[in-house]
Amino acid sequence: MKVSVIGATGYGGIELIRLLQHHPHMHVVSVHSSSQAGVSLHDVYPHIEERFVLRDIRSDDIEGELVFLATPPGVSSEWTPKLLAAGHKVIDLSGDFRLRDGNVYAKWYKKTPPSEEMFKQAVYGLTEWNREHIAKANIVANPGCYPTATLLGLAPLVIQKWVVSDSIIVDAKSGVSGAGRGVSLGVHFAETNENVKIYKVNTHQHIPEIEQMLGDWNDQIGPITFSTHLIPMTRGIMATIYAEAACIVSVDRIIELYEETYKHCPFVRVREAGSFPCTKDVYGSNYCDIGIAYDERTNRITVVSVIDNLMKGAAGQAVQNANVMFGFDEQTGLTAMPMYP
Ligand SMILES: NC(=O)C1=CN([C@@H]2O[C@H](COP(=O)(O)OP(=O)(O)OC[C@H]3O[C@@H](n4cnc5c(N)ncnc54)[C@H](OP(=O)(O)O)[C@@H]3O)[C@@H](O)[C@H]2O)C=CC1
């Protein structure tokens, strides 16, 4: 099967190419750039073989049944209608098609939303929770990195209504590759090294994405408090989630619920009581590892969910979705173990 990557010079794009090099059924036939057409990808990333020459995104030689868009917000909304009209299916790594309401998109992304028609066609690609729709989709909106960790961590409790509906607090941390390859003061080495920064307080664009999915699962769920921090590491996201228990629970009972919920989800791994994952446990892999605690003193449940932002948080989940869309085993090309240390 032939596929193309648009935005191949970015971190999400190059991670897709790394994964697809090992995929037995998908072959990258064209890679595209808006600023470096004609340049060999090898000149941008010397670790990549020389066969990839970047083509202009505006040219009409985008090939393959499937196109991955690994571009900043606002780009996919422009390109996807053209790609669909040309007969391609699309997996979009940006936030352009994740929200169903154009006004909500405009408010949080400060950009013109895609058309109603595009929103209607797009399927939210949180693979574990939407396989049936992904399999039939023409556009998959790959989830954001923070929403992936948060939603996989919260789903069983929210669906079962085991948490008080307005008590959810998510304290999340990300490595610097989450901000992409573009240089800016905020991700400058001297600004991030030996430092921890909170950012986008109460204004992060992933808040409505998380609330939309939680609301689909349980219409009682109220607004969440969601904070994001930049941590001096390259890859990884940890979402530490707190919520008040709405019924009598124990840690063993909650873990049992998670194990049951995710028993057919090869990339979600639930820890035994007392064990909590760290980002290195999933580094370079498509896993989401989850640890759970319950504090009888406060009646609060704590869920710790970790992913690699470029893998399960972006390119890995995109390949997982492509597998589902085209009828391959969900794990194809994604079975690499995490790198440790
Ligand atoms: N990094 C992460 O962990 C995650 C990222 N995402 C999302 O995935 C998308 C890609 O992220 P990431 O790879 O990190 O970002 P990068 O900044 O690393 O790469 C984005 C690429 O998009 C291309 N681009 C920039 N402007 C335009 C334009 N106007 N038209 C077409 N292409 C353009 C650039 O390549 P060129 O100049 O060659 O065209 C650039 O290399 C983003 O929407 C991001 O929010 C989602 C989940 C996690």
Ligand SMILES: CC(=O)N[C@@H](CCC(=O)OP(=O)(O)O)C(=O)O
């Ligand atoms: C560390 C860091 O800066 N991370 C980015 C993640 C951006 C992203 O993935 O954006 P979309 O999912 O909306 O496309 C952020 O917090 O905005």
